[in-house]
Amino acid sequence: MQSRGNAYAVIFTTLLSLVCALLLTGFKVALAERQERNKRIDKMKNVLGVLKVDYDPAAGAEAIEAAYTANVVSEKRGPLEVYTYKSASGPQAYAFGVEGMGLWDKVFGLLAVEPDLKTIRGVRFYAQQETPGLGGRISEHGFTQQFEGKSIYGSSGKPGIRITKPGKASAANEVDGITGATLTCDGVQKLMNKDIEAFLAAMKAPQTKCATPP
Amino acid sequence: MRDSAITAADATEAEALFSPKNKRIAKSGVWKENPIFCQILGICSALAVTGRVSNAIVMSAALIFVVMGSNVIVSLLRSYIPRRTRMIVEVTIISTFVIMVDQLLRAYWYDMSKELGPYVGLIITNCIVMGRAEGFALMNKPWPSLLDAVGNGLGYAFVLIAIAIPREIFGTGSILAGMVGEEGIRVMPQAYINNQIMVLAPGAFIMLGVLLWILRTISPQEEE
Numbered sequence: 001m002q003s004r005g006n007a008y009a010v011i012f013t014t015l016l017s018l019v020c021a022l023l024l025t026g027f028k029v030a031l032a033e034r035q036e037r038n039k040r041i042d043k044m045k046n047v048l049g050v051l052k053v054d055y056d057p058a059a060g061a062e063a064i065e066a067a068y069t070a071n072v073v074s075e076k077r078g079p080l081e082v083y084t085y086k087s088a089s090g091p092q093a094y095a096f097g098v099e100g101m102g103l104w105d106k107v108f109g110l111l112a113v114e115p116d117l118k119t120i121r122g123v124r125f126y127a128q129q130e131t132p133g134l135g136g137r138i139s140e141h142g143f144t145q146q147f148e149g150k151s152i153y154g155s156s157g158k159p160g161i162r163i164t165k166p167g168k169a170s171a172a173n174e175v176d177g178i179t180g181a182t183l184t185c186d187g188v189q190k191l192m193n194k195d196i197e198a199f200l201a202a203m204k205a206p207q208t209k210c211a212t213p214p
Numbered sequence: 215m216r217d218s219a220i221t222a223a224d225a226t227e228a229e230a231l232f233s234p235k236n237k238r239i240a241k242s243g244v245w246k247e248n249p250i251f252c253q254i255l256g257i258c259s260a261l262a263v264t265g266r267v268s269n270a271i272v273m274s275a276a277l278i279f280v281v282m283g284s285n286v287i288v289s290l291l292r293s294y295i296p297r298r299t300r301m302i303v304e305v306t307i308i309s310t311f312v313i314m315v316d317q318l319l320r321a322y323w324y325d326m327s328k329e330l331g332p333y334v335g336l337i338i339t340n341c342i343v344m345g346r347a348e349g350f351a352l353m354n355k356p357w358p359s360l361l362d363a364v365g366n367g368l369g370y371a372f373v374l375i376a377i378a379i380p381r382e383i384f385g386t387g388s389i390l391a392g393m394v395g396e397e398g399i400r401v402m403p404q405a406y407i408n409n410q411i412m413v414l415a416p417g418a419f420i421m422l423g424v425l426l427w428i429l430r431t432i433s434p435q436e437e438e
């Protein structure tokens with residue numbers, strides 16, 4: 001190490017920073033496309049999974065993209081992006097994004113419903129910052145699996161699911177919460193219901209493309 | 215227990231006593247001067263990423279890559295780094311390697327990148343990396359610096375994996391989830407109820423304490 005004076009220190013440090021910045025920029029540019037693709041495939045895997053499309057999750061990126069384009073149509077209805085599991089005999093299921101505040105930060109998930117728009121086909125939470133081991137368990141299979149087959153309508157006939165205290169779920173629209181994760185579950189219940197309402201409204205609203213002429 | 219604030223000086227002192235045999239430099243980081251259990255450096259990530267063995271392995275590999283890169287570059291530039299801004303220079307070099315690793319993971323192993331989350335980026339703050347750059351690479355030639363990096367990195371890897379194995383087995387009932395398929399290899403019988411504490415942070419502290427206890431019993435170190 002030399003102590004050559006302030007000018008040297010400034011010039012050296014600046015030059016080094018420039019070199020590092022250039023190196024990293026080049027690196028990022030080279031990798032950006034791969035990274036974007038990874039994010040897209042990840043999103044596709046989540047949509048395919050929640051819609052219960054029959055595909056091999058361990059397959060390569062191309063196979064997943066192929067499965068997605070073959071089976072899923074995504075369209076914007078109102079504020080929501082709705083994913084339809086299409087097939088020759090008509091839509092098999094619908095899925096839409098659910099997002100909102102958990103305890104610490106936003107929770108992002110997908111909710112899939114059967115074509116009757118009443119029964120839940122599946123739920124997935126793919127991004128969250130909740131407490132690991134407590135609120136974080138909403139991403140676990142054990143929690144999300146509870147929603148399958150449940151109704152989005154309560155006994156009163158109004159839409160909305162309920163996440164109850166663990167062990168207390170009884171009605172068709174109720175699931176058990178997680179011990180020690182009450183606040184997270186409250187947040188999740190709120191955000192799911194908000195987007196369930198938005199979805200039901202969007203599905204009722206007339207399509208922008210009219211099948212019959214006005 | 216050594217305070218991390220005096221560790222850099224200690225490390226230099228200790229190395230001056232060894233005859234400069236490169237083998238000793240490399241080996242010392244693994245056991246005698248293991249950064250985590252002797253110098254209590256770099257604990258934070260050690261606790262956060264030891265929930266699964268596969269995370270511990272990848273995190274260790276990332277750290278070894280970073281500390282090797284930064285030690286070698288710092289050592290190569292050691293006659294030119296201005297004394298006044300040496301910390302800025304060290305951090306710049308370290309950050310460059312850390313960002314490279316983070317970007318590579320996002321491009322080539324996206325699932326693991328999601329699993330490790332912010333902890334790869336936090337390698338910049340890991341005391342081991344800065345400690346070795348400041349405490350060794352700045353005064354030594356590139357080859358010994360590389361060996362020192364590998365030694366310390368392996369020492370870190372050893373502790374991380376040693377903590378992760380019981381945490382994953384008792385906390386989830388399986389091992390190597392993420393490397394051998396999504397769920398790993400089931401080790402515990404079906405009736406086993408997962409030990410929640412092992413999955414949470416206190417479990418990591420407990421395992422670190424148990425590990426320190428076992429290792430110190432096997433090889434008592436002189437308190438300084």
